[in-house]
Amino acid sequence: MRLSARAQAMSPSPTMAIDAKSKQMLAEGIDVVNFSVGEPDFDTPEHIKRAGMLAITEGHTKYTPAAGTLELRKAICAKLRDDNGLDYKPEQIVVSNGAKQSIYNAFMVLLDPGDEVIIQAPYWVSYPEMVKLAGGVPVAVNTDESTSFKMTAEMIKAKLTPRTRAINLNSPSNPTGAVYTARELEAIAQLAVDHDLIVVADEMYEKLLYDGAEHISIASFGPEIKRRTITVNGMSKAYAMTGWRMGYCASETVYAKAMADLQSQTTSGPSSISQKAALEALTGTQAPISEMRTEFDRRRQYMMERLNRIPGFAVKVAPQGAFYLFPNVAGTLGMTVRGRQINTADDLGQVILEQANVGVVPGSGFGAPDYLRFSYATAMERITEGLNRIEALLREAR
């Protein structure tokens, strides 16, 4: 049996793998605390669920246009205008099966074989894989605490080659929670314009901000950068709608048309039912977002303080967005925990899962081998329990 070179070059998502292992242990009756999940633990708000149910009873159960319904694309235009100061027409919007598909579509229509895409590391695990699937070459810009996990325009400039086609930007970031300031974004926008690069701006976590951080869309710095930006967003994180699979992007018509054509030949339009629910999410009350955000903030502060008390762990930069903490665990390397030597953060993740029954994601999949990712999209009691277990385990270490 032979797989294509494309399939062989692909790595499975490590976050999904840990999540699957944790769920398998749970199914075996083991009480696992799962910090690996990248989805809000809250239920989809009632009014959104009702809109989905109504869509079914009213018969909105047929194919929609490949780019999504006109009413939803109009609502997305209104959202982008009101929240982000971006003026788009419905034909510039493509609604997809989650933001994941939007990002994949973007690379598929942008890249020719060998085209390079700048990606800030630590990165969301899927960016490099999607770039490779589209025939491109991911080029990581490594960041750490010294620049608060953000790449500067100078760092990007140092990686440019004649093959550089795009910059992938993710603010607020998964896994670090870094949020770019207006000044930082403006410098990157200028660089993109000067070198005629496209920016794929993943703004999935824009609503989950802390410590007074502000979200700014890079496309809002003027017509030159807007022309070169594909802005990606979706319903999963802000509205606790991961399973509905609703994402979208906004771009110049030429890119939007190509992405809609790609969808028309591969997946067709996304679910008609989910589109009705997404319409309600965008046009109905926004109150549930701030309730979720307040709770996430409470957990973030608690978890950060507790992680900093665990031997060998350090959260040196407070995340300003999303729902993850990304402690540096280099201080644990060389320790022995229950007879097992910790040589890498991957070893540590495994020991924590097997000995403390807590699921965390090793940083290696995010291009940051000395870190672990903790999601705080889990109830407070479970956070306390999981951290108690890890702290007790690491206090035994020698």
Ligand SMILES: Cc1ncc(COP(=O)(O)O)c(C=O)c1O
């Ligand atoms: C940074 C980032 N972008 C995009 C996505 C994809 O979201 P979805 O496909 O559920 O819309 C995720 C999900 O984990 C993410 O963390």
